[in-house]
Amino acid sequence: MVVHRSLTQIFAAPLVIAIVSTVGLISALVGDGWWDAVSWVALGLPVLLYLVFIWRRRPN
Amino acid sequence: MTATTKSLRRWGAVHKWTSLICTLFMLLLCITGLPLIFHDEIDDLLHNQVKPAEAPAGTPPANLDHLLANALAQAPGKVPHFLIWDRDEPGAMWVSVGPTIDADPTNNLLIRMDTHAGAYLDSPDVTGRFTYIMLKLHTDMFAGLPGKLFLGLMGILFCVAIISGIVVYAPSMRKLRFGAYRAQRTRVVRWLDVHNLAGILLVAWTLVVGFTGVINTWADLVLKMWQFGQLAEMTAQYKDRPVPSKLTSLNGAVEVARHAVPGMTPSFVAFPGTLFSSKSHYAVFLHGDTPLTSRLLKPALIDAETGTLTDSRDMPWYVSTLYVSQPLHFGDYGGMPLKIVWALLDILTIFILVTGVYLWMRRRRAGESQERAIANAASIDNPALAS
Known part of the structure; x- marks a missing residue:
């Protein structure tokens, strides 16, 4: 039997990702150059994580 | 049944119904939106x-009266509605003309002009273009304002589906690590994991894009x-004046506006009698x-008879909200x-x-x-779904 995870455990990572995404959504509005780059990385993060999690456990 | 389970089932019902109703339209919006990103x-x-x-x-820009x-x-018998500076191509401007001043501007002819030479470039018919068809499908499904507001309603359902999705994510993940993808399991399990993973990763983005889309439908x-x-407030003193018989210089009006609002650049001019003036x-x-x-646009109103400044104010919060929601x-x-x-x-x-x-x-079948099923993660192991 697997131990049940608490709400904090379940939502810790999603909360961090949501905050990072929000920073990314706002930063390109604030300025150009580095501000744009921050938004590429911050909003690219969910896409990257998706690929990592799916590929990591690909069936052989 | 505990109170938590009961409440989770209610959230599950909300997630199911809001999603089911909006999914088909959301698919349309996602598919037509994809090429629009690169229009x-x-x-x-x-x-x-x-x-x-x-x-x-x-090189100084051409005199706007000359350009107009x-x-x-190029468009005999038509009247100008708008003069628009091209955001992306500083060498070009647009003159939007219609049959009469109160005609629906969405059917206007767009004439492209050379900013510096003031010469005619072309007047492409955009209505047959791939991007135009995608845009119409995306904004109102060729159904005008009712179509737009309907899609806005679907957008609201989408946002509710996302929020209820966050709630029902919890029971689904009670026994799983973040990012779990059970690759060896049946398709229904794998796709549940994809749904949960992509859904929770994209929460902030889908909520922002969904909700700003809703705001855009209210434009x-x-x-x-x-x-x-x-x-109406800014032009109250003009309410009972007759329409000016002869318009003052457009070029002069833009110059007056530039001086009235230093540090800002003209984006477009709305002619007297249009929706924006x-x-x-x-x-x-x-x-x-x-x-x-x-x-964020700021209007400067120039008396079209005397060419003097009447008023210039920042847009109210609800217009600014609309403008900021567009890029997002x-x-x-x-x-x-x-x-x-x-x-x-x-x-x-x-x-x-x-x-x-x-x-x-699958669950229905x-x-x-x-x-x-949504309230209880273990139900994915139901024998009926195990095949």
């Missing part, structure tokens, strides 16, 4: 445009509100120069890399929609209560 690039690729003449840096006369010579109403609110004024809309302030919906404010990220996030949203519908169909 400039697609138009450049598919359609030839006359290039403006090379103008060395520092040249444009109108026509926001414009009307401004017209009857701030614009009174019947007695040129409304010159100016923008700032940062990514954010370039979206389009993803066009951070260069090409942001557009590509936007497209990838859009594709992942399509995955969420498709896997969601699949999960609903298995004769299982959706609410119970």
